[in-house]
Amino acid sequence: MAERAQYEELARQLSAIGAVKRDLGRILPPDCPGGSAAVLTLLGRHGDMRMSKLAELLAVDMSVTSRHVAHVADRGWIQRSPDPADKRSRILRLTAPGRAQLDELSRRIAELLAERLKDWSDDDVGRLIQLMARLRESFGDCRAAPRLAQTAPAADPVADRTTRTPA
Amino acid sequence: MAERAQYEELARQLSAIGAVKRDLGRILPPDCPGGSAAVLTLLGRHGDMRMSKLAELLAVDMSVTSRHVAHVADRGWIQRSPDPADKRSRILRLTAPGRAQLDELSRRIAELLAERLKDWSDDDVGRLIQLMARLRESFGDCRAAPRLAQTAPAADPVADRTTRTPA
DNA sequence: TATTGTTATACTCTATAACTATA
DNA sequence: TATAGTTATAGAGTATAACAATA
Numbered sequence: 168m169a170e171r172a173q174y175e176e177l178a179r180q181l182s183a184i185g186a187v188k189r190d191l192g193r194i195l196p197p198d199c200p201g202g203s204a205a206v207l208t209l210l211g212r213h214g215d216m217r218m219s220k221l222a223e224l225l226a227v228d229m230s231v232t233s234r235h236v237a238h239v240a241d242r243g244w245i246q247r248s249p250d251p252a253d254k255r256s257r258i259l260r261l262t263a264p265g266r267a268q269l270d271e272l273s274r275r276i277a278e279l280l281a282e283r284l285k286d287w288s289d290d291d292v293g294r295l296i297q298l299m300a301r302l303r304e305s306f307g308d309c310r311a312a313p314r315l316a317q318t319a320p321a322a323d324p325v326a327d328r329t330t331r332t333p334a
Numbered sequence: 335m336a337e338r339a340q341y342e343e344l345a346r347q348l349s350a351i352g353a354v355k356r357d358l359g360r361i362l363p364p365d366c367p368g369g370s371a372a373v374l375t376l377l378g379r380h381g382d383m384r385m386s387k388l389a390e391l392l393a394v395d396m397s398v399t400s401r402h403v404a405h406v407a408d409r410g411w412i413q414r415s416p417d418p419a420d421k422r423s424r425i426l427r428l429t430a431p432g433r434a435q436l437d438e439l440s441r442r443i444a445e446l447l448a449e450r451l452k453d454w455s456d457d458d459v460g461r462l463i464q465l466m467a468r469l470r471e472s473f474g475d476c477r478a479a480p481r482l483a484q485t486a487p488a489a490d491p492v493a494d495r496t497t498r499t500p501a
Numbered sequence: 502t503a504t505t506g507t508t509a510t511a512c513t514c515t516a517t518a519a520c521t522a523t524a
Numbered sequence: 525t526a527t528a529g530t531t532a533t534a535g536a537g538t539a540t541a542a543c544a545a546t547a
Contacts, residue, residue, distance in 0.1 A: 171440065173456065173463070174444040174451075175440050177459060177462065178375075178447065180466040180470070181355055183470045184466055185393070186473060187348060187470060188348055189393070191348065193478065200513060200514085202514065202515095204349075208342075212346070218528070227353075227356075227514085228515070228516055229528075229529065230515085230516070230532095231514070232529090233529060234515095234531090250528095253524075254523055254524085255521095255527070256529080257529075273338065273342050277341040277342065280341040283472050286472075287468075287472070289337075291465065293340065294465060295465040295469060296343050296347050298458070300350075301454075302351065303347065303353065305453075305454070306354050306450055309357040311360065356515075367535085367536060367537090369536075369538095384506095385506060386505065389506095394537085394539085395539055396506065396507090397506085397507075397538085397540080398538055398539075400507055401507090401537090417505095420504095420546080420547075421545080422504070422506065422544095478538085478539060480540095
């Protein structure tokens with residue numbers, strides 16, 4: 168349990184970290200912006216998956232995922248094949264050029280970070296990674312909630328008639 | 335000195351932290367988006383300052399700062415007074431309504447973080463803050479480098495200290 | 502001539518809503 | 525009717541360039 172001042176400070180640092188992300192974004196190839204890089208990275212790490220799974224890993228709406236995926240598919244970096252088990256779905260898979268692009272991204276990122284973090288110890292980098300991962304976990308699936316999500320109606324005497332249709 | 339795999343992982347976590355920032359952004363008042371909140375927070379923490387100083391703290395271009403500042407000034411949250419020492423400059427200062435707004439932001443943020451991080455120890459939150467602050471410091475002033483618009487140097491190939499690798 | 506700040510424009514990212522095609 | 529995915533549209537953030545006023 169932290170105090171309010173500590174939470175404010177954490178929020179401030181989260182905001183400030185944006186500068187780091189922007190700096191990383193500047194070294195990306197012109198036709199591979201952050202969204203595309205994220206798609207390639209997650210496919211490289213977790214293997215083939217469906218759109219919905221990728222959207223969950225990206226923690227963004229599926230419409231956003233669809234746009235990013237279309238961009239990398241247009242460049243031949245991934246392949247979208249129909250899911251035999253569900254004809255509405257598509258299975259995403261890295262292509263050989265996709266892996267090459269991913270490798271190039273990885274190279275550039277490592278180069279920049281090695282330069283910026285040259286006075287960091289291996290352990291400190293590891294500690295930061297671990298704490299950031301835990302922070303991310305603490306937020307779970309925090310994507311924008313669909314207009315009509317939860318909050319059981321039973322306790323609310325007001326206007327339940329027009330609420331969501333749960334099932 | 336970390337290994338390439340560790341740098342990749344750090345980049346991945348930096349990307350993933352975006353979900354946390356988006357979640358925080360969702361609790362902001364409709365007329366006070368992230369950019370405005372950042373301006374208020376920095377003015378509250380560092381006191382009165384000029385545009386250029388604020389741009390440096392935000393780590394964004396001055397044109398971006400100008401836009402954010404105009405937004406909060408339009409709502410009466412800050413005051414822009416001329417700098418007696420330099421008529422080109424403007425001194426930014428929080429107003430009473432601005433402080434009230436800032437307090438409301440702080441309250442909402444603390445509330446959300448207290449909920450999300452309820453199983454974190456004070457020390458762990460502190461450690462994360464410290465490491466993120468150090469990360470930010472390691473990147474220094476990493477704003478986009480101005481495109482040196484080669485000022486027609488007739489006969490002087492002088493290498494002014496802006497020796498960058500153009501391409 | 503250089504610097505401070507503003508504005509116009511363009512691009513990226515994200516979310517909502519409407520739509521399709523399956524289930 | 526519900527779900528997987530696409531597309532259109534809108535809002536926020538940032539960068540570049542051109543500009544005005546002052547140094």
